[in-house]
Amino acid sequence: MKANYGYLDGSGQYFITIDTDHCTTCPHHGCVTGCPKGLFEIIVDDYDDCVSQVNEAARKKVKYECAACKPMANRPPLPCMAACTPGAITHSW
Amino acid sequence: MAQEFWRWKEYNWHDENIQPNGAAITGGVDVGSVSSQAVLLVNGQLYAYSSTRTGSDSPNSSKKAMDWALEGTGLKLEDVKFIVGTGYGRVNVPFANRAITEIACHARGGNFMYGPTVRTILDMGGQDCKAIHCDPVGKVTNFLMNDKCAAGTGRGMEVFADLLSVPIEEIGELSFQVEEEPPPVSSTCVVFAKSEASGLLRKGWPKNKVIAAYCNAMAHRVVTLLERIGVEKDFAITGGIGKNIGVVQRIERELGVTALKAKYDPQIAGALGAALFAKALLEKGK
Incomplete structure (x- = not known):
């Protein structure tokens, strides 16, 4: 399942997508410690799979929470994506 | 009262x-x-x-x-x-x-109501709107939710029913009683939409035309959400707004897809x- 966490508003679309089919194969969930803002948490989803999700408090402000990792120039790889070894995490912006 | x-x-x-x-x-x-x-x-x-x-x-x-x-x-x-x-x-x-x-x-309920061919479900709830893709057994494969604002939700429609003094059940039918489709009001925020609608009423727009403009805005709002994940046939709408033909038919028209008809109450x-x-x-x- 592709789970999109975030929102769209008048300024654009801000979604962090987690592909849970890949996420559930990951033994260590590096995203949880890899994100400097601590946006990710581990849950047991509705289908009883152990997966990451963006925590509820962060979902309506991901644009701002992620801003520090997204400089306008010389953008390094995003820490959450670098820590996600199965490649389950993508950002829409 | x-x-x-x-x-x-x-x-x-x-x-x-x-x-x-x-x-x-x-x-x-x-x-x-x-x-x-x-x-x-x-x-x-x-x-x-x-x-x-x-x-x-x-x-x-x-x-x-x-x-x-x-x-x-x-x-x-x-x-x-x-x-x-x-x-x-x-x-x-x-x-x-x-x-x-x-x-x-x-997704599971939509699969039961509309049958195993349904692949895209738009749940138009009271406070948020969700676009859901599901497989033939009703398991979610992709979803997108917009719960940041009330535009495109049932609560927004209730606000308009009160503003225009029109019973909420009659809004869908009334929205088609216009000579030509008016441009949508703001689809970014229901508070802005309400202010804009008040202005249009003061300009002399009839209620039906304002209702049509809001139904149009609401449809456009959710179509933007649907387009982000894509619409795979068959398509169905659940939630209370699924009973408002003014919004449903405008969504169908904008998407170019006909929504499946529910065997039961979509709510x-x-x-x-x-x-x-x-x-x-x-x-x-x-």
Whole structure:
């Protein structure tokens, strides 16, 4: 399942997508410690799979929470994506 | 007391042809931000449901919905073997055996209501709007939710019903009584849309035209959401707005896709999905 966490508003679309089919194969969930803002948490989803999700408090402000990792120039790889070894995490912006 | 135009009618129903005695009865309760529904299944068949307004207290709202679904059936809450709670208030359903998100429940309920060919479900709820892709068994494969603002939701429609003094059930029909389709009002925010609509009324626009402009804005808003994940056929709409033809037909027109017609009330899809999960969990012994 592709789970999109975030929102769209008048300024654009801000979604962090987690592909849970890949996420559930990951033994260590590096995203949880890899994100400097601590946006990710581990849950047991509705289908009883152990997966990451963006925590509820962060979902309506991901644009701002992620801003520090997204400089306008010389953008390094995003820490959450670098820590996600199965490649389950993508950002829409 | 002044008439509350947003106030929609509460209702319940049960199938008198089904005899529940001795059967496996499971239930689902969807405590949403605006309305609460309860559904009862007898051996996996839809037996009873209710739809009530959600109050400020989720446990009471869930109890009220379940009590009303049980009314006239001769059953008691203890007769329901497994209950799943869903919706915003899902963790506050005191008699639920498990809580499951409304996204998974709408997909499962939509699959039951519209059949296994449905692949895209648009759940237009009271406070948010969700675009859901599902597989032939009703398992979610992709979802997108917009809960940051009320534009494109049932609550926004209630605000407009009150503003225009038009009963909410009549809005859909009235929105087509215009000579030509007006441009949409703001689809970014329901507060902006309301201000804009007040201005249009002062300019002399008739109510029907303002309603058409808002239905248009609402349709455009959710189509933007749908386009982000894509629309795979078959397409269906659940939630209370699924009963508003003014919005549904405008969504269909903008997408170029016809929505499947529901065999049951589209507003019970979440609770129905929860009851189906309850049946599966009961059979698994969880």
